[in-house]
Amino acid sequence: MNHQQMDKRKLRGENSKQKIIQSAKLLFVEHGFKDTTISLISKTAETAYGTVYTHFPGGKDEIFLNIMDEILDRFYLIADMNFVVTSKEESLTFTRNNIKSFLDLALEHQQILKVFHEAIGLSHIINQKWSTFVNNYISKIAENIELAKVRGLTREEAIDSEIIAGMLFFTGEKYMWKIALRSTNKEVETISENLAKMYVNGLYK
Amino acid sequence: MNHQQMDKRKLRGENSKQKIIQSAKLLFVEHGFKDTTISLISKTAETAYGTVYTHFPGGKDEIFLNIMDEILDRFYLIADMNFVVTSKEESLTFTRNNIKSFLDLALEHQQILKVFHEAIGLSHIINQKWSTFVNNYISKIAENIELAKVRGLTREEAIDSEIIAGMLFFTGEKYMWKIALRSTNKEVETISENLAKMYVNGLYK
DNA sequence: AAAGAAGTTGATATAATGTCAAAATCTTTT
DNA sequence: AAAAGATTTTGACATTATATCAACTTCTTT
Structure with missing residues (x-):
């Protein structure tokens, strides 16, 4: 089966990505741009530091x-x-x-x-x-x-x-x-x- | 003697300060604000890193x-x-x-x-x-x-x-x-x- | 000459970024 | 179903910049 819904990796990845975005949204509003670090985002999103960069190679920007x-x-x-x-x-x-x-x-x-x-x-x-x-x-x-x-x-x-x-x-x-x-x-x-x-x-x- | 001109320390200090300002001026124009580091300024001014902070406690700003x-x-x-x-x-x-x-x-x-x-x-x-x-x-x-x-x-x-x-x-x-x-x-x-x-x-x- | 003040020095602590090899997880092939 | 392959996760690491500070040098005052 080649359905997207069946690909657990893509699903997990998308889930991580969304968790990162949602966490970042809250953190940006709370602490501003500069003080919202990648480290803080990854912790809040309950994911590893490096994961943020696989989903967003361009980092915080x-x-x-x-x-x-x-x-x-x-x-x-x-x-x-x-x-x-x-x-x-x-x-x-x-x-x-x-x-x-x-x-x-x-x-x-x-x-x-x-x-x-x-x-x-x-x-x-x-x-x-x-x-x-x-x-x-x-x-x-x-x-x-x-x-x-x-x-x-x-x-x-x-x-x-x-x-x-x-x-x-x-x-x-x-x-x-x-x-x-x-x-x-x-x-x-x-x-x-x-x-x-x-x-x-x-x-x- | 309490004359300013006689105080070699003040003179040396003022000299360092001016060297820092003049170096910074050139470096800022050449490299921009962010890329002009304190380290670069101190090197160009031929002074130690810490000296920059004694004359400018507020750093680059x-x-x-x-x-x-x-x-x-x-x-x-x-x-x-x-x-x-x-x-x-x-x-x-x-x-x-x-x-x-x-x-x-x-x-x-x-x-x-x-x-x-x-x-x-x-x-x-x-x-x-x-x-x-x-x-x-x-x-x-x-x-x-x-x-x-x-x-x-x-x-x-x-x-x-x-x-x-x-x-x-x-x-x-x-x-x-x-x-x-x-x-x-x-x-x-x-x-x-x-x-x-x-x-x-x-x-x- | 000794004590004290002012300025200098560079090592150190801190903090953030971006990278990467290894591990874990899931899919496809044989 | 086992092996091979692909994808994502992980966190340690290299790098880079800032700001601080105790020790040191240089000069002034006692």
């Missing part, structure tokens, strides 16, 4: 990326929301809602995002993962700005779409981290409203 | 902060440029110039800022140092926005000064790091112009 993957997917869903500009008013509504979705997601995953923030500073590979997302998001916004330019909706023709897009995104991102680190007491609504208004008033006629 | 101090002072000079709003036009000019000064400074100190960026992610104390600067700068901008509000120059009364200030500062900061990391080919002028225009058009009547 790879474990964490594995944990972050599903959350990142949800961020991509927001970044990929399609929008085609037709008017300043519509743009305001869309922008406000988009920022709000983004920050609500941050609120929902506050604990792990705090760890993510720490990990971005400590791990090059994790940093790259986030950079890819950032660049994607900014490109989408910039595309929309270009479209608005072509349609004659913007104040000026000479603006640099990427820089303007960055102005919106980077500030939203900063507030995302502030929410994750609990270093702001501003409401998601307040932030979305202010950013969206400034963006739209600055950009559109 | 303290050495780096020592190096950054004079550069941070120059950033504070820009943050402390006084400006009192009287009109939208004046604000545009001031904002544009302020951002430009900021980014020019980044360009001037590109190499060490790259290390600084890495160090912020790795050292809590270095991170705090920068945070203090950031909060200072944002407060200054926010004060000006409040003033503009009172003078009836802004589009709306209901805006949150801190968030709007953040929009300007955080984007400027991001481009500062991009310049340090050489991850943008945009001109300082282009960036300043775009940010200043968006800021002023978004905020003022």
Whole structure:
């Protein structure tokens, strides 16, 4: 028999892998990225030190990326929301809602995002993962700005779409981290409203 | 005799300290923050490992902060440029110039800022140092926005000064790091112009 | 000249990472 | 069903970095 269900080794392996992921999840949230050692993870997962490396050759970074993957997917869903500009008013509504979705997601995953923030500073590979997302998001916004330019909706023709897009995104991102680190007491609504208004008033006629 | 110049021990100590700082400066720029080890610094400075810790009990972090101090002072000079709003036009000019000064400074100190960026992610104390600067700068901008509000120059009364200030500062900061990391080919002028225009058009009547 | 202070030295304790050969467990082949 | 082969587990080991500290050297004061 060649069925997967019959292969006890694969099953045992998958079980170890899951125990490692689940333990790591708890430990990361409790102790942060740096202070969660492979040794601690292996003990909590009730497995040997070396086992962690057979399942995650990339060590802690790879474990964490594995944990972050599903959350990142949800961020991509927001970044990929399609929008085609037709008017300043519509743009305001869309922008406000988009920022709000983004920050609500941050609120929902506050604990792990705090760890993510720490990990971005400590791990090059994790940093790259986030950079890819950032660049994607900014490109989408910039595309929309270009479209608005072509349609004659913007104040000026000479603006640099990427820089303007960055102005919106980077500030939203900063507030995302502030929410994750609990270093702001501003409401998601307040932030979305202010950013969206400034963006739209600055950009559109 | 109790003169400082006569105390050979103090002199020797100060000499060691300077050799450590100068060696560290070169090594940080060459190898980055993490890969510049205390061991390497002590060897380059032609001193013993332990000597580094007598002069810098805080280790690498303290050495780096020592190096950054004079550069941070120059950033504070820009943050402390006084400006009192009287009109939208004046604000545009001031904002544009302020951002430009900021980014020019980044360009001037590109190499060490790259290390600084890495160090912020790795050292809590270095991170705090920068945070203090950031909060200072944002407060200054926010004060000006409040003033503009009172003078009836802004589009709306209901805006949150801190968030709007953040929009300007955080984007400027991001481009500062991009310049340090050489991850943008945009001109300082282009960036300043775009940010200043968006800021002023978004905020003022 | 002796006592004391300041700075230097490098060995040592500690802690984390990643690797690997041997062992254990399970599957396939003969 | 025994042997051979494949997969996973194990924990000891090599490596590397940090921070500490007692002994030592150098200089100053008594």
